[in-house]
Amino acid sequence: MIVNDNKIPDMPPPASTVGAVGWLRKNLFSSWANSILTVVVGYIVISNLIPLIDWVFLTSDWLGDSREDCTSGGACWVFITVRLEQFIYGFYPESEYWRINTIFVMLAGLIAALIFEGTPKKGWLGAFTLLIFPIIAFYLLYGGAFDLEVVETHKWGGLSLTLVLACVGIVASLPFGVLLALGRRSNMPIVRSLSTAFIEIWRGVPLISVLFMASVMLPLFVSGETSMDKLLRALIGITMFQSAYMAEVIRGGLQAIPKGQYEAAMALGLNYWKSMGLIILPQALKLMIPGIVNTFIALFKDTSLVLIIGLFDLLAIVQAALSDPKWLGYSVEGYVFVAFVFWIFCFSMSRYSQALERKLHTGHGAR
Amino acid sequence: MPADLDQSSAPASKTKFWNDPDKRAILFQIIIVVLVVGTIGHFVSNALTNLETRGITTGFGFLSQSSGFDILLTLIPYDATYTFGHTFVVGLLNTLLVGFLGVVLATILGFIMGVARLSNNWLISKLAMCYIETFRNIPLLLQIFFWYVAVLGPLPGPRQSIEIGSAFLNNRGLYTPAPVFESGFWFVVVAFFAAIALCWYLVRWNHRRQDLTGQQFPIFWSSVGILIAVPLVVYFFAGSPMSWDYPELKGFNFKGGNVIIPELTALLLALTIYTAAFIAEIVRSGIEAVNKGQTEASHALGISNAKTLRLIVIPQALRVIIPPLTSQYLNLIKNSSLATAIGYPDLVAVFMGTTLNQTGQAIEIIFMTMAVYLTISLLVSAFMNWYNKIMALAER
Structure with a gap:
């Protein structure tokens, strides 16, 4: 017997079927129609x-201080680099830039700590970010305390x-959103119908009309001589609008x-506010984070609408710079820059919210 | 449910009334009503005194005053002698025009992109992904400006227009020949409706025949043929009762023909591309939500790929797609108010912008404008709820 x-x-x-050729066959040339x-x-x-890359990178100009430095025919990023400080800080006095930088660094640090998994005492940190940090940021930005020079909002x-x-829109709309959502689910008919009406009215009208209302009608509603700050009016409008979305x-x-x-919670004898505050909301808030991030993305894009009521946000300030006679004809560069900045923020936030959704989605349901 | 929290039934005689949830609820609601009414009353009285001190008239009398300004694009006859009431209607129609066109175009593009995202061709799917991720993460206002200023802005003036056949493209808009209907044209219209009736009959006949014999008739192509051929034949028999009005360069601008103003083009492009990116994601997740077994079962029955998609997958996916699709349609209509930034004469631009500046009657105008958007929102969502009910799964 022979055994091998x-x-x-x-x-x-x-x-x-394997390697690069297999991948190509499977994904690009699986049939005649697909190949064509x-x-x-x-x-x-x-x-x-190829022309796009050429325009953006290869034949573009990056350094210089006037349009004469744009000689190579591609994109003229000099327009952006020359005015970058204005695009970031607006008309803030140059000697006070450190105040905005401090806020940027603090905000970035807080957000990084909140996203990072292993941070201890996350609840307290979140409370600090939502309650204490806005006050610090306000005094840093506006001044008027601790010997800081006052910088008017205009x-x-x-x-x-x-x-x-x-940020103000999202943070200020959180408490209102919680109250409205609880109101809409309440069994008291008047509270429920008032909350529902408030939510549906604000969700049914465009943000522009809310901003118009805030900038034109709000001064009529407050009494007498007090003239309201333009930024404050816009913020009130945005907060009311946003709290309706937040409530949902x-x-x-x-x-x-x-x-x-x-x-x-009821069986333990907790009253309404205790059962909400100690049992329901802590669990629900965790589930809401992806939704809150998504509304934040929408709000972040919508802030560009304040240009219509005359505030100079990123888009408005670039739009204004485009009409500078020294830099006429660079609108594409300006818009591409703004689009890139917005895209970086929104894209990273949406990826974060998707990852969080996957993490929170523990097993039940279809996928 | 939180509703049940307050409904503990205690013997009414022993509890103090602030410990009785029902009575407490009534008290709480009374306080809320007093607060809300008080705040609104305070605002109204402030507004009245403020209006008086500033010398602004109130009421809706301004609607019958002559407006005194022209509008770039009007769907009904309008000039500066018409009233502010007409201005309101013109703006409303312009809003509805851009909303309707935008919804149609965004749905088409969104469905194409959503299906492309699921293509088994790697290149197509990645391209669709790039499109979706790029355009939904850039503010709409910026996109409107981009199309209007950076793309349509540098077009040549009327004298150097780009000629496309007998159409002309320049920085004042796209000028196309306009059809002029002559007296016999209604024959063609009648023929068209007759063709629709014929197609409907054909579809029913086909269904019956398929039920009886199992044979199918190429219903789609024959319907297309009927819809084109019948009106065309009648058109020639009636002696071609239609002519074209060609745009001509007279002085500094074109006269005659149809014109699509660049504001409308830019707004439509931006709204369509932006909203379609969201719709594509909705379509993708809707199709993915249909169980894979459905496709496999359909293939096992010998149904072709295209028919599987059309008859098995899409009808089931529509149930998942419709509710979020509704909110995208509403977003598109609300977002069309950004028209005011580039001067497309929509409701917000001509009414809340120009009319408000001329009359100063902020409260009436803003309430009217908001009421219009609110009504559109409620109507669209009511229609979509009705449609959703028809499409929804009949649970047994």
């Missing part, structure tokens, strides 16, 4: 991409104003809490 102890080595897989599509679309993409502008609008996010989170939790 030597195992015959495995055959390599067919070359056409790939070739045609690939040609269109490449023939557009000097605020650029990216820092965009961030102020978005929070309501979604509240609905996701199983009924047993409400019943258990």
Whole structure:
């Protein structure tokens, strides 16, 4: 009897299903129609991409201090680099830039700590970010305390104003949103209908009309001679608008809490506010974070609308710079820069919220 | 439920009334009502005194005053002698025009991109992903400015217009020949409706035949043929009762023909591209939500790929797609108010902008404008709820 102890080595897989060739066959040339599509679309993409890269990077100018330095025919990023400080700080006095920088650094540090998994005492840190930090930031930005020079709000502008609008809008709308959401789920008919009406009215009208209302009608509503700050009016409008959207996010989170939790809280003899504050909201808020981040993204993009009521956020300040006679004709560069800044912020936030959603999605449901 | 928290039933005789949840709820609501009414009353009285000191008239009398300004694009006859009431209607129609066109275009582009995102061709799917991730993360206002200032702005003036056939493209807009209908044209219209009726009959006949014999008739292409051929034949028999009004360069601008102003083009481009990116994501997640077993079962029954998508997957996906799609439509209509930034004469621009500046009657005008958007929102969501109910799964 002959027994062959030597195992015959495995055959390599067919070359056409593995490696680069296999990948190409599977993903780009799986059928005749697909192959034609790939070739045609690939040609269109490449023939557009090469001039684009050329324009953005290869033949562009980056350094200089006037339009005479833009000689090579590509994008003239000199326009951006020369005015970068204005785009970030607005008309803030140059000697006080450190105040905005401090806020930027603190905000970035706090957000990093909140996102990082292993940070201890996250709850306290979050409370600090939402309650104490805005006060510090206000005194740093506006001044008027601790020997800081007062910087009037009409000097605020650029990216820092965009961030102020978005952050204040989201932080200020949180408590209102919680109250409105609880009101909409309350069993008291008057409270419920008032909350529902408030939410649906603000969600049904465009933000522009709210901003117009805040800038034109609000001064009529407050008594007498007190003239309200333009930025404050815009912030009030944004907060009212945003709290309606926030209320719906929070309501979604509240609905996701199983009924047993409400019943258990009641069985323990907790009253309404205690059962909400100690049992329901802590669980619901965690579920709401992705939704809150998504509304924050929407708000962040919507802050650009304040340009219509005459505030100089990032888009408005670039738009104003475009009409400077020294730099006429560089609108594409200006818009691409603003788009890039907004895109970086919004894209990273949306990726964070998606990752968080996947993490919170523990097992139940379809995928 | 929190609703149940206050409903503990205690013997009414022993509890003090502030410990009785029902009575406490009534007291709480009375306080809320007093607060809300008080605040509103305070605002109203302030507003009245402020209006008086500033000498601004109140009421809706201004609606019958002559407006005194022209509007770039009007769907109904309008000039400076018409009243502010007409201005309101013109603005409203312009808003509805851009909203309607935007919804149609965004739906088409969004569905194409959503399906492309799921293509098994790597290149197509990644391109769709790049499109979605780029355009939904850039503010809409910026996109409107980009199309208006950076793309349509540098077009040549009327004298150096770009000729496309008998259409002209310049920085004042796209001038196309306009059809002029002559007296016999209503024959063609009648023929068209007759063709629609014929198609409807054909579809029913086909269904019956398929039920009886299992054979199918190329219903789609034959319907297209009928819809084109019947009106065309009638058109020639009626003696071609239609002519074209060609745009001509007279002086500094074109006269005659149709014009699509660049403000409308820029606004539509931006609204469509921005909203379609969101719709594409909705379509993608809707299709992904359909169980893979459905596709496999359909293939096992020998149904072709295209028919599987059309008859099995899309109808089930629509249930998931419709609710978020509604809110995107509403967003698009609300976002069309950004028109005011580039001067497209929509409701916000001509009414809340120009009319408010001329009359100063902020309260009436802002309330009217908001009421319009609120009504549109409520109507669209009511329609979509009704449609959703039809499409929803009949639970047994």
